[in-house]
Amino acid sequence: MQLVVNLLLGLNMQAISEAISLGEHLQINRNVLLDVLLRTAVVAPAMAGKFRKIKDSDCSPEFPLSHK
Numbered sequence: 001m002q003l004v005v006n007l008l009l010g011l012n013m014q015a016i017s018e019a020i021s022l023g024e025h026l027q028i029n030r031n032v033l034l035d036v037l038l039r040t041a042v043v044a045p046a047m048a049g050k051f052r053k054i055k056d057s058d059c060s061p062e063f064p065l066s067h068k
Helices: 002-025 030-038 045-055
Strands: none
Touching: 002 030, 002 045, 030 045
8 A cells, every 4th residue: 555655646746846847947936836836736735845845955865765
């Protein structure tokens, strides 16, 4: 079950990354872009923490390999 959930989270993050990339290409202010995307019905609430990390340019790992 965890693999199934992780698949959905990973695909969701990939789609969000593509949307952010497109928004930046269209020169939409990054903070506005992230704030609006987070408030849409298509972005899962589980992604809220990811958006904070994106805003802060925080690329630190959230799951160390030692926990595999």
